Amino acid sequence: MVMKAIYVILFLIFAPFIGGLLDGIDRIISARMQRRKGPSIFQPFYDLGKLFSKEMIAVNNVQLLLNLSYLVILVIAGAMLFAGADLLMVLFILSTADMFLIMAASSDSSPYANMGASREMMQMMAYEPLTLLVAVGFYLTTGSFHVGTIIQQPVSAVLWMPGLLVGFMFTAAIKFRKSPFDLSTSHHAHQEMVKGITTEMSGTTLAIMNIAEYYEMVVILGIFFLFFVNSTWWSWIVALAICFVLFLMETLWDNISARLKWKTVLYGCWVVTLVAGGVNILILMLDK
C-alpha cells in the first residue's frame, strides 16, 4: 500500500519533468540528425514558463475547462497505472481523457481545430484496437489485468508477446504525436491545418495541454516498461534502458519519415494490429 502511494506520488511529481526532459532530448537529437545545433535541453520548461506568463486569451469559456479536465483525467489514468490497478481500465480512462481533448478542440467551431479534432478521432480509431489487444496479451500472459501482478512475473512478458510489442511501437507513434502519424497536430511548422487540434489554444490552455502530453508520454512509456519488467530487480533497470532506447527509436522514425495520409495511417495501423497483435493473441490463446 505504502509502496503504491509512493509510486503514485512519484508519478504525479516527476512525470511532467521526465516528459519535458524527454521532449528536450527529442528536440536536440532531432536537431542533430538534421545537422542543427538545436535548443537547450530545458527548452520545454522555458516554453511552459512562457506560456503560463502570457496574457489569457481564448475563443470561448469552456476550452480551458475541458483542457483542465483532460489533464486531470489523464493524471488519474496514470496514477491508476502506477498504483498497479487494472490495465484495461487505465486504457479506457485514457481514451476518455482524449475525448475531453477532442471536445476542447471542437468546442470553438474553428475550421482548423475541428479538422484536428476529426483527425484525432481517426487516430484514436486507429490505435485503440491495438491498445486493447495489448491489455488482452498481458492478461493471457500473466493471467491478470492488474499491473501489480504483471510486474511480478518470473519472466518478462515480452517473451510471450513480441508481436504486440512491435504493434505497440508502431501505434505509440500516434500517441507520441510523431511523424508519420502526426496528423492531428504538429510540432513542425507550415501545416495545411495550422496547429490542428491546438490551433485555438494559447498561453495557459496550451501549457496545460503540453503538461498533459508529458504525463501521457510517461504513461505510454510505462506500458512499454510493463513489457520488459519481471520480478528480478535488475529487470527494472533493463526495462528503463529499453524504454529510453524505444523512445529514441521513435525520434529516429519521426525524422526519417514524412507524414502519411489518413487512410494509410488507419489501414496501416489496423493491418499491423491484425497481423502483429491478432496473430500474437491467437498463439497465446492456443498455447496458454
Next chain:
Amino acid sequence: MIPLLIAIPAVLAVLFQFVRNEKARGYIVYAGSGIIMLTTVIFIVRWVTGGAQTWMLYPETELIDHLMTAGDIFLMCLIIYLSVKHEKVIPIILSVLQTALVIYTEFTADVAEGPHMMVDWLTILMCVIIAFIGGFICIYTVGYMKGYHHHHKEVEDRQPFFFSMLFLFLAAMFGLVLSQNLVWIYFFWEITSVISFLMIGYTKSDEAVNNSFCALWMNLLGGLGFAVAIALMAQLHGTLQLLEVVNIGALLPLMCLSLAGMTKSAQLPFSTWLLGAMVAPTPSSALLHSATMVKAGVYLLIRISPALEGNLVGIIVSSIGGFTFIMASMMAIAQNDAKKVLAFSTISNLGLIVACSGIGVEETVWAAVFLMVFHAVSKSMLFQSVGATENTLGSRDIEDMHGLIIRVPKLAYIMGIGIAGMYLAPFGMLISKWLALKAFVDSGNVILVLCIAYGSATTMFYWTKWLAKLLCYHIPRDTVKDVTRKDEYISMSFHAIVMLLLCLFLPVVAITVVNPIVRELFGNTHDVLSMSVLTTMAIMLVSIFIVPVVMFFISRRSHQELVPIYMNGVNEGDNRFFTNSFGGKDHLYLSNWYLRFEFGRRHLRIPSIIVATAVLVVGFCLVIGGVSW
C-alpha cells in the same frame, strides 16, 4: 397480478379507439402509464416480500390456449389481408406456414403439462424496463405526436391508432417476458412483430409501406424459426417449456430459437428491417426498435444462453453477434441521419449482447444483462431527444445539430448524457465491455476479441463526432424556438436521471439485480465482478463527474479575453462569416467526417449480409447434419 399487468394496457388500447378528444387522450395516457407503473411496482413488491422465489404459474389453461390459437389465426388473417392489399407474397407464405405448424403441433403432439408463466429476476427486470421506460415513452408520445402532426401535415392523423398500438404492445411485451410456455411466448412474439409492422407503416407513404413489409417478413422468418422449434420440442421431446429447452439442450431447437432471437434483435443478415423501421414516428422507434421489442430477441437468447455454452449453436450465435457488432458500428460512421446512427448503434450493441449470450458463461451473461439495461435507458433517451430535436429544428441531420448546446441547451444536455452513457468510461456500457472482453478472452475466442477491439474503436468514432458536433460553441445564424412539450421533457428528464443514478449506483445495481439473474440462470455462482473492481468503478465515476465541475469553477476564476477564432485573419470579427476572395461575406460551415467512401453502407452492407448469411446457413446445415462439436 399477472393478468392485470397484461390486461390493463390491453384494455387501455381498446379504450383509445373510442377517445377522439386530444386532451382527454393525454389524461388517459398519463393515468394509464401511471397505473401500469404502479401495478408493476406492487407486483414486484409482492414478489420480493414473497421471498423473491421463482414462481411457476398456471399449469391448467385450456381456455386461454384456445383463445391464443384463435389469436394466432386472427393475426395470420390480418397479415394475409394486408399482404394481399399491398401485393406481397412472402409474408403470406411465412405466416401461413408457421401458424399451420404451431396449430398442427398443438392439436397433435402429446405434450406434458407444465406451468405457462414464470416469474424470476430476469422477468422482473424486463417488467421494470417495459413498465417504466415504456410508460414514460407513452407520456412522451403525447407531446411528440402533437408536434409531429404539426410538422408533417401530409401524414394522416391516426393518433388513436398509434396510442392503441403502443399500449397493446406493452401488453404483449409483458406477456412475452412473463410466459414460460413456448406457444404462449410465440403468440406474444407474433403480436409484437405485427404491431411493429403496423407502426412502421404509420405514415402510409410508399417508403413506409415497403419498409414495414421488409420488417414483417424478416420477423416472420424468425417466427417461423420459433414455430419449428415448437414443433421439434413437442414432437421429439414432448415438452413446450422454455426451461426444458435449456435443460435438454438439443441443438436444432436451440438453433431455431436463436434464429428467432436474432431476427428480432436485427442481427446481420436481418438488420435491414431495423434501419427501415426508422421511418416510423420516433416514439415507436424508441419503444419498439431500441428499448423493448428488439430486447425481446436478446431476452430469449439470454434465457437459452446457459445451453449455448461451448456448442455449435453458441459459436454461430456469438460469431454473428460479434460480426454484427463491428460491421454495424462501421456503417454507423457513414451516417449523418441521427436516427440512422441510432439504429446502427442499436444493431451494433445488440450484436455485442448476442455475442455475450452466445458464449453462454456467467461473465458474458452478466455483461449481456448489464448492457441490456444501460442500452434500454440511454437509447430510448437518445431517440426521444432526437425526436424532440427534429420537431424543433425541422431536421434530424447531425450536421444541423451544430452548436445545439447554444441553440437548444436542454435537449443538447439530454442528448449528451445519452451519448456519454453509450460509450464513455466509466458509464455502464464500458464496464460491460470490459467484462465481455475478459470473458471472450477466457473462452478462447480470438475472433470475438478482435471484433470487440475493432468494434469499440469504431463505436468511439461515431459517438465522439456526434458529441463534438453538439458541444460546438457556435453562435447560431438564426435562433430557434424550443417547441418541445412538457410531456416530452418529463420523459426525457426521467431517463436522464435514471441514467445518472444507474451509473452512480452501479455496484448496487450489480449486486441486487444482475447477480441474482445470473445466479438463477446458472445455479450457484461466484460474484462475477469483484468488489475491488466495483469500487474502482465508483471512484472513477465520481472523479469523472466531479473533475469537470471542479474545473469549471477553477476556470471561471481566470479572466479570459475573448477573441475571434483563427481563420487566417479573414473572419470579420464574427465567427460566423469570413471574407472570400472576391471580398464578399461567406458563411462558415463545418462538416463532420463521414468516411462515406470507406465505411459507407453501399460498400459494407452487401458483403456483410453475404458473410452473415453464409455463417447462418452453414450453421444450420451443420446442426441439421448432426455434427457434434
Next chain:
Amino acid sequence: MAKVSKSPWLLHYDASSCNGCDIEVLDCLTPKYDIERFGIINTGDPFQADIFLITGGVNSQTESVVKQIYSQMPEPKVVVAVGICACTGGVFKECYNIKGGIDTVIPVDVYVPGCAARPEAIIDGVLKALKVLDAKQAALEAKGR
C-alpha cells in the same frame, strides 16, 4: 518569472511581399542558421505566437487581416517588419493599392531593412525584438502588481 525571450515563438505573415524576404525567413530555419537554438519555433498560429514577423507592405486587402491577427496574439507581443517593403513600403510605396509600411496599421517594434533582408539581419532583428519582448513583459508585470 520565466522570461519570454527564452522561448519566443514566431508567426510569419506575408502582407504583400514578392516572396524574396519570405524565402530568407525560411532560410533561418535551415541547418546553417538554425534559429531553433534560441528556442524559436515558427508556429503559424497567432494564439501561440510572441513575435509577429511581417514581410511586404500592407495593401488594402491585407490591412484587416494584419489587424486581426495582431489582435489575436496574446500580450506581451512584438512586431518585426522584415524587408524594406515592410518597413516603408519600399519600391511599391507609391502604388495605388499599397498603404505603406506595416507601421501604418499596427505598431512595429523592430525594422529589418534589406531587399531581400539577409538571414543574418533577420536573426539579428528577431534577437533585438526579444529584448523588447522582455521589456514589455516586465512592464506588464509591473502594471499587474
